[in-house]
Amino acid sequence: MTDSTSQTTTPRFEVAVVGAGAVGLAAALASARAGIPTALIGRHAPLADGRTVALLDGSVRFLGALDAWDEIAPKASPLCQLQIIDDTGSLFRPPPARFRCGEIGLEAFGWNVESAHLVAALRQRARAEPGLTLFESDSAGAEAGADASRVSLADGRTVEARLVVAADGGRSPLRAASGIPVREWDYPQAAVTTILAHTRPHDDISTEFHTRSGPFTLVPMTGGFRSSLVWVASREEAERLSGLDDGALAAAVERQARGMLGAMRIDGPRGLVPMRGLLASRPAANRLVLVGEAGHVFPPIGAQGLNLGLRDAAALRDLLVRARRDGRDPGGRGLLDAFARGRRLDAAARTAAVDALNRSLLTALLPLDLARGIGLLAMTHLGPLRRIVMREGVLPRFGAPELMRAQASRPAA
Template sequence: MSQTADPNPRGTDQGHHPDEPLYDVAVVGAGAVGLAAALALARDGVRTALVGRHAPVADGRTVALLDGSVRLLRALGAWEALEPQAAPLAEMHLIDDTGSLFRPPPARFVAREIGLDAFGWNIENARLVEALRARAREIPDLTLIEHDAAGRTLAEDRAVLALEGGGSVAARLVVAADGGGSPLREAAGLTARRWTYPQKALTTILAHTRDHREVSTEFHTREGPFTLVPLPGGRRSSLVWVSAEARAERLAALNDATLAAAIERQAQSMLGAMRIDGPRGLVPMRGLSVPRPVGPRLALVGEAAHVFPPIGAQGLNLGIRDAAALRDAVAGARDAGADAVLSGFARGRALDARLRTGAVDTLNRSLLTAFLPSDLARGAGLLALSTIAPLRRLVMREGVTPRLGTPTLMRG
């Protein structure tokens, strides 16, 4: 069983200070990506510490776990508890609602066309974190240290994390899963490129009078995507409504009944009458990328390495691939923080992160401009996906699980 305490195991490596805990890997950050990384490593007997307080926020956000991510969760022994709380995404519909002169017909993507029952499963983020946390408590070789990290220093063969309130943790490798503002990344001086969008995303959970039929629908509007994603029960969905900052703030200030009516109008009443059925969140739209997500005895995963808008279900799934790829890089290594291990991890993640970030950024920016050539290009792309079956299947497969560099535990 995993431990939950201030750590005091004794390392046995030559040169190790006898009073200082030593792990192969210390993961900092107790969100979904940090938990997945810690579980994937400890599953293979890697001595792992998970450092961070468990404090999920109820903000109406859900995550669409794509097929590869679900494969990893199965391998980690976490999916059995999650599956009853998740809704399958059997179809995805894209609808152009920009008012463009060139308006293509809706694009329809069906999972069975590529041999899957579902592209993925939608689940409330807080439930995902809670289930992963429960699984972490069951795993040998995984110690849960419920304190925030206060800083990191380097020694020749290890990194040492200071803990808030006192104490320290030493590990061959520190994994920063500490979010977009990552203190570990900033302290290490790793270069990050940042950008913002003139938008915010309103998130909440809805009840509606018509069945969603396991169809996720994304309306492309001139202010950003408006997306309805199924939740269990047939008549509940999650909402991500990206719009101009001022409008998003006005929407967030509405009472439940008025907001529900506005959502129903924007959704063209496709799911009938709406009712707000969960907490709300208001998320700034921003981006961040780190060209080389490693430093001395440090690896970045999840939003510490890349941030982009909640469009196309790519953000968390990319972070989960980071976690699975880190497990592959560390597997069998005598020193988890060795330069060769980290260089291999960085090479494997660079292309995946660059492609996903670029695709989401391009789509979002194309919606914000009324420039006719941009509308034509976007519309022609949707039309091609609707009418050219081999292209559509290729895009669907690549969106669910990339063919190149797929981590071992995410392969079919």
């Protein structure tokens, strides 16, 4: 439902989601579809920077439950296999490790789709959702009261809600204003992102080269002969690569990929993304919860970032449904504490794992190379361990939100 500009009184909702990216849109849709009067505050401004997102199986189930997957599926490519190649030059270099989705009973680990298309599809669904009111304006801050928060909009309007959901990104103004402590850090890296066309088929295999400057990842896209690139390198090297013309950059990618996908050409916009990390000490404050990058930021390794944010949204929906069923305040201390308990552990565990892997690539210390290599060898040769790692990478076994466990639509073959 689109917003109305002829308001004479301050509209009041149970939930107000601030931030119109993928996580904010999903959180607002999930809340509204549960019968909870919900507002979504934020402008629709997707960036064309060549970024794609690998939506893991649980996230696809969630999007299916929101009736958004049918619009996304035609432009999504299945990720049926993952291979990791050690290209660090270490003295201890394990052979390539390959993981197959069928081994854990999945049609695909997930599906890769352009970020801009994902956001546009969710926005289209949000506009058609009864019970969801869109305010297409930036937030100018929120002030928590005894029984509700008042959100000020940049266009002069105000909205009241019993719970405010901060989905306003890694530099979240709402988080900063709440006083929630955060731990922030920078990496000496940046990521070059773009879309590639190539002469050999990718066969639905996502390939991640581990290099001394970070991961170099090629992720399948639709059609069989296109892939998205995330090339993490030192800041200086990433800036140099970003400044190359299309032909020179394509040649550099082809060399780094060892020619495995044949001749390359640039087939989409580019982006240059600084690598940083952030973790909120607690993803909740007075009548406020943090979802997505408002609560956690880490490098694009293992497709964990957006999927973790979507789990935030799905887990919040479960708590809101229970609060509504029990007649409890959706912004009360009980829900805030439950959300903080459940999401802090998931975010901390994923952040620690991604941080440890990334830092291990940046050092040439033999013990770290040895540990990383032994880990890959163990997952290659020990079936039970490999299956545990694959399942946990796709969706945590314990505490998975309800809508991530439900059956969802799949892309047509």
